[in-house]
Amino acid sequence: MELIKVENVSRVYRIGEVQTYALRNVSLTIQRGEFTALVGPSGSGKTTLLQILGCLDQPSEGRVWIDGKEVSQLNRNQRAxxxxxxxxFIFQFFALIPTLTAYENVxxxxxxxxxxxxERRQRVLDLLAAVGMSERANHRPNQLSGGEQQRVAVARALAPQPLMILADEPTANLDTENGQQVMEIMQRLNRETGTTFIFATHDPRLFGYARRTIVLRDGQVVENSQESHP
Amino acid sequence: MIAFLKLALRNLGRNRRRSFFSALALALGFALLLIMASFLRGEMESALQTSIRLQSGHLQVRSSSYDEDKNSLKWEDLVNDPLALCAQIKALPGVKDATPRLIASGILVARDQSAGVRVLGLEPEAPASEPYRLGLLQGDFLAANDREGLLIGKPLADKLHLSVGDRVSLSVNTSNGDVDEQRFIVRGIYSTQTYAFDSSTLLLPLAKAQAMTRTENYASLIFILLNKMADSEAVRSRLTSLPYSVLDWKEMNEIIVQFEDMANSYMSIFYLIVLAITASVITNTLIMAVFERTREIGILSAIGWRSKEIVGLFLYETALLTVGGILIGLILGLAAVGYLATHGFYIGGMGMSGFLIGDTIYAQLTLKDTVQLMIVTIVITMLAGLYPAILAARLEPVDALRGGKHA
Structure with a gap:
């Protein structure tokens, strides 16, 4: 069942007289429950595409539908x-609120x-348990390792039971072991909850976690595989 | 809401020193306003009470043709048979005292020096003469039948180098337009701690003043003191049948009331200046917070915070700073006001005829003034917090997540 439809989306940044295409005529669809990787080198448009899919940014041209609703023209509050x-969202930097504990962030x-x-309390405790952070619930981000912070970020992203989770280079600032742990947690939660995961990466070690890979280069989709079922 | 408050409080706690000094700036501004308001209130209240005590009373009965600026002594400008009239007035409920007063202009000569004076003839034993009795510094107080003694205010005695027992010469106008000169003995030196009054007023027993000015059985006015100021209208209404004018303290002290209005206007401008300065500290603190927390604002946007919720968070932080500042300001301000209310603030010889001010002003702070200042302070500081809050809310989520690009 189709969750996201992107049709001829371009994103142009204008700096003075110069126009730079971050995305150029991108079209794709993503089904519910996918675990999809957006791959490509730096500057290929992965983050821009995630931001447009996540309604943090709007396309300069083209249209985007999420769960059947067109979102490209929504105003600021509607997007919020x-x-x-x-x-x-899961970001590359460990985007937790530093004054709140792990529990409060989730x-x-x-x-x-x-x-x-x-209900809130039960859900937060369940999610912290799901990412293996129950013991660290009352710690603030500066008392947690990078891997632990990213696990809390995964729990926070899942808290409102979203349709999809967008992860931008979620392991870029983690060592190999912590990176694997985070990816395995995301993979498991995708299976268990059915939530759609789309993650951007340029790390070849992570390509194998995805059931589908969309390759971007210079703002264009150059390869778009179909989902492989394990 | 509690979660918002908790987050706002923790945000302020990130840079405790900066938050403390911002709140302290607000506290000092607020304390200054409390002190100024209490000082002004004390000054105006002092001026009014001093004027009522020494000059106007709560009510005055006088001839409609009497002009207090000319100190007229013509019989048609005076009150006839004042003692009988006073007896009637004293019998009215709410009246503390009613006593005749005769006021004349004169020149006091001591050795080779002279000074223009205001001669006040009064009943020495009347309760209304208490401020002079209590203010006697040296010598004896007047007796009703004293025919050659007078009391002189301390500043005037100092100016003319007079001591108790010295002989002086006093010239006064009389009712028929002549000038009479007589020798007197300085019986005592008084101080009402009101320079403008003490430096110009000689006190004589009423009978002697009447005899000297040829105004036997007449007085310039009947000076009335009431038990309660608020009764002035009620007592006045009972005096309407008299063939004289009856003036209340508001009419007689119009200059003080007008001055208070004017002073309040000036003080409002002063308040706004002080609050604008302190509010700018709050604005600066929060703008710094917006710049420091840009990425966090982006995170909050990403998880679905609307603009109004981001504005709300920064306004909560402003409100907490404001509450903290006002609480500290209340403690500092009330301590200072308490000291000034007890010990007073010496201002020396200020004031003028018609606007008598004591030489020491005692602060007076009313609950109404305090609450009004709190409300004004809260409104202005919350407005000051609005700009940084809007600045934060207007950040584009994508720019904020990158940590920059402020509008």
Missing amino acids: DLRRGSIG EMPLLLNGTSAA
């Missing part, structure tokens, strides 16, 4: 509302969508 309920998205306190 969509992110709040439907999209989780709880943060749930505070916005009116989840009851009891």
Whole structure:
């Protein structure tokens, strides 16, 4: 079942008189439950495409549908509302709020969508357990290792039970072991929850985790495999 | 909301020293406003009470043709048979005292020096004469039948180098337009701690003043003190049948009321200047926070925070700084006001006829002034926090996540 449809999307940055195409006529579809890698070298447009899919940015041309709804023309608040309920993010830098504990960071998205306190608590504890961070729930980010912070970020991204999770170079700042752990957790949660995962990477060691690979180069899709089922 | 507050509080706690000094700046500004407000209130209240005590009373009965600036002594400008009238007025409920006063212009000559003076004839034993009795510094107070003694204010005695027992010559106008000169003995030196009054006023027993000015059985006015200021209208309404004018303290102290209005206007401008300065500290603190936390703002946007929620977070931080600043300011301000209310602030010889000010001002802070200042401070600092909050909310999520590009 189709979750994302991208049709002829371009993203142009204008600096003075110079126009730079970050994405050029990209079209693709992503089904529910996929575990897809966006791969390509630096500057190929992976992050820009993730930002457009995540409604953090808007295309200069073309249209995007998420769960059947066109999102390319939504205003700032409508995009925020969509992110709040439907999209989780994992960033390359360990994007936790430094003043909040691991528990509170995971709880943060749930505070916005009116989840009851009891339900919130149960969900946060379950998610921290799922990423192996129950013992570190009351630690602040500066008391956690990079791998632990990224695991908390995975739990936070899953907290509002989103349709999809977009991960931008999620292991780029981790050593090999922690990188593998994070990828395995994401893979497992994809299987267990059915949440769609799309992650951008240029690390060949991670290509094998994906069931589908979309290769970008110079802002264009140059290879678009179909999902392989394990 | 509690989660927002918690996050705002922790954000302020990241740079405790900066947050503390921002709150302290607000606290000092607020404390200064409390002190200024209490000082102004004390000054105005002091001026009014001093004027009522020494000059106007709560009510005055006087001839409608009497002009206090001319100190007229013509019989048609005076009150006839004042003692009988006072007896009637004293019988009214709410009246503490009613006593005749005769006011004349004169020249006091001591050795080779002279000074223009205001001669105040009064009943020495009247309760309304208490401020002079209590203010006696040297010598004896006047007796009703004293025919050659007078009391002189300390600044005037100092100026003319007079001591108790010295002989002086006093010339006064009389009711028929002549000038009479008589010798007197300085019976005592008084101080009401009101320079403008003490430096110009001689006190004589009423009977002697009447005899000297040929105004037997007449007085310039009936000076009335009430138990409560608020009763002035009620007592005045009972005096409407008299063939004289009855003035209340508001009419007689119009200059003080007008001055208070003017001072309040000036103080409002002063308040705004002080608050603008302190508010700019708050704005600066929060703008720095926005720049430091740009990436975090991007994260909050990414997880679905709307602009208004980001504005809300920064306004919570402003509110916490404001509450902290006001609490510290209240402690500092109330301590200073408490000291000034007890020990006063010596201002020396200020004031003028018609606007008497004591030489020491005692701070007076009302709950209304305090609450008003709190509200104004809160409104201005919250407005000051709005700009950084909007700055944060207007960040594009993509730019914020990269850590830059402020609008």
